[in-house]
Amino acid sequence: MNLNSAQNDRAAGVLVALAAGDALGAGYEFGAPLPDGAEVTMKGGGPFGFDPAEWTDDTSMAIPIAEALLDAGPTPAALDAVVRAWTAWAAEAKDVGSQTRNVIHAANQQPAAAGRSEVTAEDFAHAAQAFHERAGRSGGNGSLMRTAPLALAYLGRKPADLMTAAGELSALTHVEDDAREACGLWCVAIREAVLTGTLDIRTGLPLLPPDRAALWLERIETAERSRPRDFAKNGWVVEALQGAWSAIAATRAGSKGPGHLRAALEEAVRGGNDTDTVAAIAGSLLGAAYGFSAVPFEWRRNLHGWPGLRTRDLMTLGIELAGGNGRQIRQWPRTAHFDYNGWDRTDVLVRHPDDDGVWLGGVGSLERTAELGIDAVVSLCRLGTDDAPGITPENHAAFWLVDSASVESNAYAGYVLQEAAAAVERFRAEGKTVLLHCVRAESRTPTVAALYGARAAGVTPLEALERVRRVLPNAHPNSAFRQVLAAESDEITA
Incomplete structure (x- = not known):
């Protein structure tokens, strides 16, 4: 069906x-x-x-x-x-x-x-x-x-x-x-x-x-x-x-x-x-x-x-x-690897401006987790079962977010974005080095990075987003995600 x-x-x-x-x-x-x-x-x-x-x-x-x-x-x-x-x-x-x-x-x-x-x-x-x-x-x-x-x-x-x-x-x-x-x-x-x-x-x-x-x-x-x-x-x-x-x-x-x-x-x-x-x-x-x-x-x-x-x-x-089609070995979510070969700029990888224990990247950066000592991952896009090598299941937080401004695209976008930021915060409190990523680190990743940065630096999410943009110049959260950041910022300054 x-x-x-x-x-x-x-x-x-x-x-x-x-x-x-x-x-x-x-x-x-x-x-x-x-x-x-x-x-x-x-x-x-x-x-x-x-x-x-x-x-x-x-x-x-x-x-x-x-x-x-x-x-x-x-x-x-x-x-x-x-x-x-x-x-x-x-x-x-x-x-x-x-x-x-x-x-x-x-x-x-x-x-x-x-x-x-x-x-x-x-x-x-x-x-x-x-x-x-x-x-x-x-x-x-x-x-x-x-x-x-x-x-x-x-x-x-x-x-x-x-x-x-x-x-x-x-x-x-x-x-x-x-x-x-x-x-x-x-x-x-x-x-x-x-x-x-x-x-x-x-x-x-x-x-x-x-x-x-x-x-x-x-x-x-x-x-x-x-x-x-x-x-x-x-x-x-x-x-x-x-x-x-x-x-x-x-x-x-x-x-x-x-x-x-x-x-x-x-x-x-x-x-x-x-x-x-x-x-x-x-x-x-x-x-x-x-x-x-x-x-x-x-x-x-x-x-x-x-x-x-x-x-x-x-x-x-x-x-x-x-x-209704049985087990789909070559399709998500059962496939070992989700194919992002048609995407460019997936290898971006930078440190979070407010916490050098957090890396911000595209999906290609998953290949470098062992090299960089990353032991926890927060994923904002679909992955195959083997796409986060070396990361144990309990240290891999996966969230469903579509980079779309349509209300119908994401169930409870604000909640999910905050949950992802909280996952980064939880991993960091446990002393882990964290990779926060989506496909190209242009919309989903900077949005969550801003929510986490606001907590880490004691600023508003919109202010934190500008700090994130200094290290991710291509960051441009879609309008729905920006509304979440604006609403959180308004609540802090109210």
């Missing part, structure tokens, strides 16, 4: 924000609700001893769904691949939900009994149904937490088909109607958010039978009158959905975009109990509405987890799933 720049950013945000919410909540899992305003960080720990910024089972179970859909599309073969990946993951996972673990164990007894070597999705479905009949219920939140990748694979399909597929995916472990319908409603809302940028959990209600739609509407309205801490039984899929939606609804007034995403995920974690799952659920929808660009760099920087993936990997999965 052909997506515009904004939709691409939103597709990239789904799995990244899911994982960010997951890792944010990991250290608080099963704890009591936190006071309003209590600090929430990716501190790690919790009952299962996760590392700081490490995601949990919520994201780990979503990744095989994304990868199988990417390789096989929405087919039975994809579901078989999913359950086999879940089986391998569960064998070594720090945490697996009790219902999910029970189903995985039971399902994997069936192939040997039938003379087969590999477990199938049908084995999982049978085991899940047996669990439901034995327990009398199967409405845990374990299927809702992982369902987001399906929405990306169905962007070009009918919402009704997505609702059905979400129910089938849920039923691999959770067959209860509440679980199946919650997955469907959330997936349809994610699909709508990626395509239009709107946050609307009601989008899927007309696809349910009238009595079930009425029940879910009542539940949604209750969530909108409440806060996450009001849903203490959020291990149940209904209260998990209500907790996630209430976090979004309670923080919606007065904020949007990056501010709303952050406030809502922190609100979800402060709600207590199954914090990682509620925040992961909320994150998948917030990422779909606001995009990769809205996720704070401090959360993206060290985000990691099973099976050895990081932020860029999740971003890549989201973009390729939404594109």
Whole structure:
């Protein structure tokens, strides 16, 4: 499916924000609700001893769904691949939900009994149904937490088909109607958010039978009158959905975009109990509405987890799933090298006028990082996976900025520019030598350099820009970026 720049950013945000919410909540899992305003960080720990910024089972179970859909599309073969990946993951996972673990164990007894070597999705479905009949219920939140990748694979399909597929995916472990319908409603809302940028959990209600739609509407309205801490039984899929939606609804007034995403995920974690799952659920929808660009760099920087993936990997999965053409080895973001051979003046490289520990350059200057002792990079243009040799992932801050004055070209341009300047500042505070670059260091780089210079030298961004121009005579930020600098300058002098 052909997506515009904004939709691409939103597709990239789904799995990244899911994982960010997951890792944010990991250290608080099963704890009591936190006071309003209590600090929430990716501190790690919790009952299962996760590392700081490490995601949990919520994201780990979503990744095989994304990868199988990417390789096989929405087919039975994809579901078989999913359950086999879940089986391998569960064998070594720090945490697996009790219902999910029970189903995985039971399902994997069936192939040997039938003379087969590999477990199938049908084995999982049978085991899940047996669990439901034995327990009398199967409405845990374990299927809702992982369902987001399906929405990306169905962007070009009918919402009704997505609702059905979400129910089938849920039923691999959770067959209860509440679980199946919650997955469907959330997936349809994610699909709508990626395509239009709107946050609307009601989008899927007309696809349910009238009595079930009425029940879910009542539940949604209750969530909108409440806060996450009001849903203490959020291990149940209904209260998990209500907790996630209430976090979004309670923080919606007065904020949007990056501010709303952050406030809502922190609100979800402060709600207590199954914090990682509620925040992961909320994150998948917030990422779909606001995009990769809205996720704070401090959360993206060290985000990691099973099976050895990081932020860029999740971003890549989201973009390729939404594109519908499978893995694109020779295209960004999976390509090893992004081709800038048609550009001139990419080798510019100068020191920042207010901090000689910061280099300002074009994309060609990446070849000199080892020579100059550069150990952190802030990139403002697209790069391939191998285009920053010697720079570790946690010391490479990547931001999406298009050198365009059009409002539609950059989601939250002011926020992203400030985040990039803050990344330079953070790296410098850690004693690192930093390269700040775009393609030719003419618009994006001098804009961020001016924002950083204003902080470093105690001047306004516009004054800092004139200092930058002394070392980068070709610097000419586009009008949209200049407006950001002017607004920041006005705020300082007001």
